[in-house]
Amino acid sequence: MEKFEKLTGVAAPLPLINVDTDMIIPKQFLKTIKRSGLGVNLFDEMRYDDNGNEKPDFVLNKPAYREAEILVAGDNFGCGSSREHAPWAIKDFGIKAIISTSFADIFFNNCFKNGILPIVLPKAQVDVLMKDAEKGANARITVDLEAQTVTxxxxxxxxxxxxxxxxxxxxxxxxxxxxxxxxxxxxxAFETRMTAERPWV
Structure with a gap:
């Protein structure tokens, strides 16, 4: 797993509450057990129309946010079913940190297991960062895990x-x-000792 120390990058604003794991990665993409290749299907139903064309108004389809590494999200992010494909898709897209007022427990735990840093901040602070993210690619946010700060x-x-x-x-x-x-x-050392003490096992 890639180390996470300090990240400075573009933050994409997603001011929706109760974004569930089916919105993050719809069920039809859960057949794979590979962690790679799911980024293109991240937020699939919000990113693409019925013909597979990008919806230009969705934040990650906008030129300023195509290389986003941070997501500033609404309350209760990652709720719904417990699918590890959700953090897989987020990580494969290139997002390494998510900032919200709260996360669903299973999703929160799965983020850490997959190298993503979920950050919980008070609403007033998330609101500041959401407005900051809305400035586009020129507004770069810094996440310092060692110092435990967001700038x-x-x-x-x-x-x-x-x-x-x-x-x-x-x-x-x-x-x-x-x-x-x-x-x-x-x-x-344990296995060597057990082999010597209990060779019949």
Missing amino acids: SSDGEVFQFEVDPFRKHCLLNGLDDIGLTLEKAPAIQ
């Missing part, structure tokens, strides 16, 4: 909380497999 393009700084263990995992690029591999010497 607007105007230099306004907001502090956010993050679980220390999850912070450690993101800073070091550790997913569940990476965490297990950190314990490889201890696992090997």
